[in-house]
Amino acid sequence: xxxxxxxxxxxSGREVLKDISFHIAENENVGIIGLNGAGKTTLLNTIAxxxxxxxxxxxxxxxxxxxxxxxxxxxxxxxxxTRSQLWETLKVKxxxxxxxxxxxxxxxxAGERLILLADxxxxxxxxxxxxxxxxxxxxxxxxMVYALLAQPKILMLDEVMNGLDLSIKYKIMGxxxxxxxxxxxxxxxxxxxxxxxxxxxxxxxxIDQGKLIFDGTMERIMKQFSPYYRIEIKISEGFPDFEDLxxxxxxxxxxxxxxxYDKQKIGTAQILKQVMExxxxxxxxxxxxxxEDTIKKIYRG
Amino acid sequence: xRAYLEFAIKKFQxxxxxxxxxxxxxxxxxxxxxxxxxxxxxxxxxxxxxxGISYSMVxxxxxxxxxxxxxxxxxxxxxQDKIRDGSITNEFLKPVSFILRxxxxxxxxxxxxxxxxxxxxxxxTILYTKLCPPESVLGLFAMFLSVVLGYLILWLxxxxxxxxxxxxxxxxxxITIKNVFVSILSGSLLPLWFMPEALRxxxxxxxxxxxxxxxxxxxxxxxxxxxxxxxxxxQIMWIAVLGLIANAFWKKGVKKLVVQGG
Numbered sequence: 001x002x003x004x005x006x007x008x009x010x011x012s013g014r015e016v017l018k019d020i021s022f023h024i025a026e027n028e029n030v031g032i033i034g035l036n037g038a039g040k041t042t043l044l045n046t047i048a049x050x051x052x053x054x055x056x057x058x059x060x061x062x063x064x065x066x067x068x069x070x071x072x073x074x075x076x077x078x079x080x081x082t083r084s085q086l087w088e089t090l091k092v093k094x095x096x097x098x099x100x101x102x103x104x105x106x107x108x109x110a111g112e113r114l115i116l117l118a119d120x121x122x123x124x125x126x127x128x129x130x131x132x133x134x135x136x137x138x139x140x141x142x143x144m145v146y147a148l149l150a151q152p153k154i155l156m157l158d159e160v161m162n163g164l165d166l167s168i169k170y171k172i173m174g175x176x177x178x179x180x181x182x183x184x185x186x187x188x189x190x191x192x193x194x195x196x197x198x199x200x201x202x203x204x205x206x207i208d209q210g211k212l213i214f215d216g217t218m219e220r221i222m223k224q225f226s227p228y229y230r231i232e233i234k235i236s237e238g239f240p241d242f243e244d245l246x247x248x249x250x251x252x253x254x255x256x257x258x259x260x261y262d263k264q265k266i267g268t269a270q271i272l273k274q275v276m277e278x279x280x281x282x283x284x285x286x287x288x289x290x291x292e293d294t295i296k297k298i299y300r301g
Numbered sequence: 302x303r304a305y306l307e308f309a310i311k312k313f314q315x316x317x318x319x320x321x322x323x324x325x326x327x328x329x330x331x332x333x334x335x336x337x338x339x340x341x342x343x344x345x346x347x348x349x350x351x352x353g354i355s356y357s358m359v360x361x362x363x364x365x366x367x368x369x370x371x372x373x374x375x376x377x378x379x380x381q382d383k384i385r386d387g388s389i390t391n392e393f394l395k396p397v398s399f400i401l402r403x404x405x406x407x408x409x410x411x412x413x414x415x416x417x418x419x420x421x422x423x424x425x426t427i428l429y430t431k432l433c434p435p436e437s438v439l440g441l442f443a444m445f446l447s448v449v450l451g452y453l454i455l456w457l458x459x460x461x462x463x464x465x466x467x468x469x470x471x472x473x474x475x476i477t478i479k480n481v482f483v484s485i486l487s488g489s490l491l492p493l494w495f496m497p498e499a500l501r502x503x504x505x506x507x508x509x510x511x512x513x514x515x516x517x518x519x520x521x522x523x524x525x526x527x528x529x530x531x532x533x534x535x536q537i538m539w540i541a542v543l544g545l546i547a548n549a550f551w552k553k554g555v556k557k558l559v560v561q562g563g
Contacts, residue, residue, distance in 0.1 A: 011561075016562075045562075048394065049393075049559070050394070052556075052559045065559070067394065067559070070396045070398065083388075084391055085391065085395075089315070098307060098311075101303045101304040101307055102396055103396060
């Protein structure tokens with residue numbers, strides 16, 4: 001259980017958190033999204049107790065400052081691209097071994113869990129190396145295995161998919177989706193990719209310039225603020241007609257056509273059908289909604 | 302507990318990996334001891350003793366204090382480096398005490414150096430010069446205990462200064478000064494027997510006497526019975542006092558970092 005009430009924090013003259021209040025129940029999955037510099041990482045650091053708010057009330061797992069309570073820390077795992085849990089000088093597998101003793105895990109269970117996790121995250125090939133010898137993506141995968149090995153009650157994942165190849169990313173996302181549905185963990189996931197959060201989290205906190213501008217379900221974001229999709233079509237012949245379609249905007253140059261639309265009002269298939277009736281299509285590219293447009297919309301709405 | 306033991310063992314094994322360092326360590330320790338013994342041999346000339354202190358006593362004092370101080374040498378800039386590059390925050394999230402973890406690692410390193418640097422160098426020294434044999438088996442055990450306690454005192458003094466890097470840009474200078482103080486006031490440069498009475502009095506109320514000199518006196522049989530117990534009690538008292546101070550500085554430093562935002 002995590003509670004924040006009117007939390008404010010100024011770091012080197014910049015207001016990083018502005019009057020933030022929310023409440024995360026046990027075993028809830030929450031995504032925190034925001035652009036770079038929105039305050040996501042500061043927020044996670046504050047939850048972990050690594051940053052003390054200037055004002056406001058905070059409790060994580062009943063503690064004001066997790067880092068001062070070693071017992072409580074055993075229930076937290078925090079994976080971040082900017083910080084390492086692995087020991088820099090140890091082989092990755094020795095860090096795992098050390099994790100087992102530090103978190104006082106059952107050796108046999110943890111060993112079995114490690115075998116499973118090593119397969120899912122495909123890290124077996126480089127467990128004999130030290131973190132220095134790994135690429136960012138490889139290191140992040142090891143960091144995630146380390147975190148999951150500890151079986152935390154609170155799992156914080158800060159932009160962990162950065163640097164991962166797409167195929168392994170989808171595999172890991174799939175694993176986390178399954179993991180969160182078992183509901184034994186309070187998961188907080190930050191990203192600047194709406195699609196990641198949509199797949200993994202039931203609830204979304206949207207942070208912009210230190211302010212919490214939205215707190216609700218992903219469905220509500222999609223319905224209420226229905227982020228725009230964009231489609232780019234290359235046409236070899238003919239002229240489309242969109243007179244009666246509820247598009248947000250469209251533009252055309254030479255043979256390229258760009259259409260911005262709201263999925264709540266019109267489907268992608270319908271647009272394509274309309275285009276194909278009049279023209280020959282060479283190529284189609286679909287762009288998923290981006291965070292910036294959504295944030296703009298929320299401000300307006 | 303198991304985690305801390307593993308930290309110590311890991312560090313011990315780490316050190317084993319460096320073969321050259323291992324041999325150079327023995328040579329370094331042996332040369333240091335032999336050079337100082339030559340100086341003292343020259344200073345003693347033909348005299349059997351000076352102020353009632355024999356050459357063998359001085360030699361023994363040197364072998365133990367210089368040998369141990371070589372063995373107890375480790376990277377004292379560790380905390381400062383961690384604070385500078387920001388990786389100190391990685392430590393905050395570990396569910397183990399940072400102080401005990403660092404202590405365990407340094408003990409692992411110290412144990413390696415005692416076994417692989419100090420003991421071989423001691424062997425070389427014994428071939429060259431005659432040292433005082435231990436007074437009694439009990440005294441030898443009491444000395445081992447006292448060496449461990451002395452190490453903890455030395456370590457805590459170093460750690461307290463290391464924690465100042467939360468506030469200071471660099472603690473390198475202070476550490477250097479500290480090391481000079483330790484080598485003079487603990488009797489590793491000049492045995493405390495030869496210190497002026499007044500200075501001896503001052504040193505006896507500082508933790509420095511408890512670092513090397515107490516173990517040496519126990520070994521030589523200068524402390525026995527109640528005196529021995531008292532000397533050990535003083536060592537433990539210093540560990541408690543310095544431990545509290547070290548913990549307070551560490552806590553304050555962490556708090557400062559947490560308020561500042563890492």
